[in-house]
Amino acid sequence: MILDERQKNLLKEIVENYIKNVKPVGSKSLCKKFKCSSATIRNEMAVLESLGYIEKNHISSGRVPSEKGYKYYVDYLMKPKELTGEDVLKLQTIFDNKQLQLSDTITKCMEIISDITNYTSIVLGSNSRENLLKQVSIIPIDENKVVALVCTNKGVVQNKQFVLPPNTEVKELVKTSDMINKMLIGTPINEVAERLEFEIKPIISQRIEQYEAIYNIFYDALHGFNKGSNVHVRGQAKLLNQPEYDDTNEIRRLMSKFENNELIRKIEAKDESDSINIYIGDESDFDSNVTIVKSHYNINGEEGTIAIIGPKRMEYDRVVGLLKYINENLDSLEKESKHE
């Protein structure tokens, strides 16, 4: 069964009204807008409810959008919102700053978005499955300290400092790193540690005296690579300003999920079909009370994901508008850089 025009409008009105006022919407409040009596509205509401687009909290409460209702709204009813002049102003100062590196530009934009929306924003660099080992370097710092530098083909770099184990020399570390560079380049970064154990360890165990300690250094540097770096989360506390979080247990649940990096894993796991994907409630696989809006960027080969987490009762039109704006500006950054 398909919705007629009035029903669509009604659903749209209910969703937007609820997003704005956080209160279940009753039939009477919609009379003027639809130029009919509350009874008529009630009849139409009954239809929408029977189709699963709206729900009641209890027998005599107003209606609230269901997940299906939100989904219908974002798929068919919503129009991305034009940014306000104020918002444009804030974002444009970042895009205009030509001295910023791309990743900084994006991070700063998302911080702004979190600030103006009161939702949580996330920027994820390309994830470890897509990153291939490009280069390992050993940089001596002083007589007994070195830094191991690991770079991937996506340009992600991490370093880790090590105290040289007794009876080892930097020379041997460098020798080992050369070997790694010869044999393991191109390996997905999350598999490198394993190959190190099975392919490199046997070799160095024959050639190098203190191979165990040296192996451990590289294992450590490579194994710990992906762990949490290259991720920017902003506005976790802001999200708590949303009226849905007026319950301490709810807050505790959410905050500890955040702290466990569950969100990041879930976001990485979702594959995207469109330029902007919206996962509402249970669809998010993260928490039934939130919506995750996710978008992917690829500017001159530098890839990453940006996402916004807010209540299901999110200002979808505004968020989508903001993300589209960001995407457009990133695209034009790319074009500019090709011009030069």
Add this chain to the structure above:
Amino acid sequence: MILDERQKNLLKEIVENYIKNVKPVGSKSLCKKFKCSSATIRNEMAVLESLGYIEKNHISSGRVPSEKGYKYYVDYLMKPKELTGEDVLKLQTIFDNKQLQLSDTITKCMEIISDITNYTSIVLGSNSRENLLKQVSIIPIDENKVVALVCTNKGVVQNKQFVLPPNTEVKELVKTSDMINKMLIGTPINEVAERLEFEIKPIISQRIEQYEAIYNIFYDALHGFNKGSNVHVRGQAKLLNQPEYDDTNEIRRLMSKFENNELIRKIEAKDESDSINIYIGDESDFDSNVTIVKSHYNINGEEGTIAIIGPKRMEYDRVVGLLKYINENLDSLEKESKHE
């Protein structure tokens, strides 16, 4: 005026009782323990109250320790608690793992402590004022990307990736980094960016074509050095399990302070007199409802700070016991390494 033995015991009992039960403690509940009537307890309580060690929430409520009372307790009444076998077990598996680098050992220990106490733990590397520039390196990644590596004398290392601006060559970057290494070594890391502007920029502006872009890269790398890295916070969400945080506004206040890194700044600002310092409530300069316990380590020149944040009603004896245990074990790590 000085407290007599019974008054000290009474204060100790009140503090520990309140820490344990979170409820104001009344005179009757202490009769058996002090082998006297509730009236006597009340008289003594009145004395403690007039001296400012305990307070009432309202005219007929039990007593609660004041900040002054907590302070007296930790200074004169408390004995650090022996760890339970369980706690020793958890921590010892970390200290026994000889493959861990020092900073990882400490971080993991503090994570454990946060888990078993439900307080928030923090590990701070040596702060930027104490870090002096030791070395800047430029590592080419591919034809148009480089990594700038900045090391300090404390062994802190950070990297930042840059896209090469058009019309610049790696050679020029390296030349500039050599210059920085000649002229700015030993500068406090938080002053380097400034000196870069006034001492290096004028020079390269004459020798290098695209000096502006190159200057920006180094400025960026050096300016952003201290920002938040080298810090590990764990258990923010755990802290919310404490019964004092049964109020959403309280939670919001605390979480947004956390997110702004206010805590880290405050902890860095506090100078320590003893091996373990305790800042209660307002003394913390952070939040009147929390206590910060701070301790400093210096193992073979690698320095840092560890701290625990909990409610004023913190299990002081346990926390101090845990931190002492960690300090002792770190000391013996140091001795071991000297033996070798």
Add this chain to the structure above:
DNA sequence: CATTAGCACGTCATTTAATTAAGTGCTAAT
């Protein structure tokens, strides 16, 4: 046949009052 007015009903939220529990300060006796 879609729309509407009208009414009985259900649920929640808020207010008010009453009661109970916990604990104090003070006084007078020991």
Add this chain to the structure above:
DNA sequence: ATTAGCACTTAATTAAATGACGTGCTAATG
């Protein structure tokens, strides 16, 4: 110095009363 006893205060809990909101259904209407 200690204690028993009593009057008093406050907070917390419970119960009842009320009002606000909004629904579903029925019967009348154009």
